Amino acid sequence: MHQRKPTHYSSRFMARVKPQCGCPDEHTLLLCASGSHGRIVHNAQKSRVATRRMAGTMWETIGHEWAVAYLQKTIETNRIAHTTLFTGPAKIGKTHLALRFAAALHCHSDGQRPCGRCRSCLETLAGAHADLLMIEPDKGRVKIDQVRRIQHELALRPYNSPWRVCVVSGFETTTTEAANALLKTLEEPPAHAILLLTALDPGLLLPTIVSRCRMLSMRPVATHTIAEALIERYQIDPKRATEIAQLSAGRVGWAIRACEDPSMLEQRDTDVQTLLELVDKGPAARLRVAEELAKRDDVHPAVFEWQLVWRDIMLLAAGCDDRLVVNQRQLPRLRRLAETTGLEPARAAAASAQDVVRQISQNVNARLALETMLLSWQNR
């Protein structure tokens, strides 16, 4: 269960975030107001940094215009759904959009909502509004106690808004019991209740849940849209913006983080380099890399990047246009690899990365899974 304002976390967090970006004051402020704890603050806080910089635009989204238009319209025409399910890959902006929508619902402005200036908007975006409940997975899962809390809070009358809004992120992690417990609430919520759920994919949820929600499936944003937005908002070099946009594969959140935190990109480059070197090396070197990698907190980013590299090789081996390739910088190298590797091995390698992600999610030992993957890659 989340406790409100566990201030003892904040100092720890400031320390961790400080070296990465240059505006510690703003961070501290946002952090205290957010009222969650642990990792949750970490994530939410980063997106909120982005928010601050972009203040001025209403919804502060990049791409997803149709989704914004749709949500705006439901407010204008008073056809707001009690439950909306935001789906889409990680870092695409689901919670971001859900939170903006919550702000729009709470906003006191007569004009466009959310105005981003009134007290309600500010409080909502900071996660501190009295009629907003933010639920995030507790130790990786949303549990039945959290669902009971949702039921309890939604049953209360709103305090300072026509709605009581509950944003549940990572709903795909919900336990079966918890998901079932929410069914009746989803079906017939109190008149003033709004539930905004976010999940990676509707296929991960109970069909009975999905059928009770209005779906908002967020799709990857086109590369040029992201690039333009990055240039405009961060004043970075157009070439670099295009590169970041391409690497993000449509994930807006990722692109923003990459702009704010250059170390992320560096890490990424190192990972790609490791892979490209590894292709020529024997089992011993591969096992060493697996060991190194398994020590990281989260092996997913590296595996995803590798998967993208193999995808590029696969596309090149199939004879696709160069523009589809994500890792433009390594293009010549990739092309050589594509020639020597061939289509089927490249496909198998990309698929093996997919398997690793699944295996790790099923609690397979990370190092073992990585070793299997690396050894399965064809030696050329």
Next chain:
Amino acid sequence: MTSQALYNRWRGQTFDDILGQEHITATLRNQIRVGRIGHAYLFTGVRGTGKTSTARILAKAVNCVGDTDAPPCNECHICRTITTGRSLDLIEIDAASNRGIDEIRELRERVSFVPQETRYKVYVIDEVHMLTKEAFNALLKTLEEPPEHVIFVLCTTEAYRLPDTILSRCQRYDFRRATVQTVAVKLQRICAAEGIEITPEALDYVARRGAGSFRDAESLLDQVAAYADSVIDLEFVQRALGVVPAEAITRLISTMLHGDAAEGLTIINSAMDQGADPRQFLSEILEQLRAILLLGVGSQEQLVALGPETIVSLRSLLREEGFSGPLLLKAIRTFQTAGQELRNAVHPQLPLELALVETVLAQSKSDPMPMQPASLDSGQRRTTPGESAAPTAGQPAPLAKSTAPKGRQASPGADRADAPTAKPSPEAALEQPNRVPAPVESEPGEETADETETSASPPMTLEWVRAKWGQVVNRTAAHHPSLQGLLTDAYPVRVRDDVIRVACATSFKCDTLADAKRSAQVEGIMQQVLGAPCRIECVVGSPEERQSATTDADPRDEHLFSRAERQEGREQALRNHPAVRALEQRGAKVTRVELDDSDE
């Protein structure tokens, strides 16, 4: 300020509103008319088919005091209080949130109180599958003999999770998936009443996307209506839902057939760039592949829920060269798997791309083989007389054709080739080429034919018995389950005339199997499988030998090793035997190893 969802606003209020479930509503109506109301009902069926609504209507109907022959009247004060959810005598319990034994105990205590103002107190227990085991058991007695004034209605989507003891105490009603037409009728009503302007094609599309669930379709309509400015047409719906045009998908499928991976990948990427929903994209691809399958086996076009132009272009794909049944099945399976991978994918188009490349590769692999044109269509022709050897092979034959050439090589006599080509199984590809009786795979329909064939070939060889051993074990397991454990790690080591020596893993198993009754049972099975009478002889064998027995079954490999090498290997195996090792650890020494030559 109301924003009640369409499916709530248009929840059925009379039995007539429950569409597509006439078998249930008619029964309930009759029960109410003659006054034979059950005390416990179980409503089950997929989501959004009207379970909860029917439960509420039933509660109204049994209690209705209005002046009507067909309750509920929806006008009397009781009907109205129930509709607005204010009635004290309709108790709706969310079993998923209140799933413990304590909640059920509380319910039991209250059941005995008479209803406030109605005839019956109706307990609707929704999502009942989530009750705990203890809670279910605590409910049993109450459910069996509730007080006269109580009716239980249990609703669930997953009836298989209920204990049998619950099921047997209820009248069970299975709600069917609604047809597209029925859903469309309901949507039509809603649109007319809500003033939503929608074209018939768009309505039909929404109904179809609902997949037999009213609520899914209504949620979708709700979403589209909230987004629309003017008349909703098909194009608008497809854009709002991120659907890829059917024509692009047909092109994608044709690239698979032509083995053009580059073009296919480009189509996927451009579709994604235009904002396609990957999951939707995938399901449309599968829909078209399925359509090709159905058209290929000559089904009626009504089964295919696609536009006429699409069907025409799919038909022309069917006639194209390079098209084959196995490829189609492979494509369907591959894309089906991609759907599961889509769940965890960070790059949503990647599972699609991988599936495409896999299919294309499968296509290019099967290319060098002689491809009979339109093999799916030829399915009917193959069953004509003339080819008497394939009486049961009518359906599977054409789809399995690409593996046929392999089977042809495998069988020694080219004149017999026609029969085995009809039934190539995965194992067939793994078999050794020059084993004695070639066409001996486990196809039940063909077994009798095999038996006569095999009994004609007189000498039984060890390889052959080993190849058949899996079948022996499986059959024994089916007929004499108690022998299964004995046979799973036993294996044949020697065949001499009709005596088959079987090595068991432990001496206990060996003794048990050697028992006259048991060995007679096994011999009976072996006679059926091998087609000749035989006897078994039990010995104790080591695990290493077993491994060599299963892996080195290829007779050609046998000749690769000289006799001396083999002996050395066996000696090594004996020295490494765990029992020997254990003795060595206690100080014993192996001085001499004697090998029984007759085992060769």
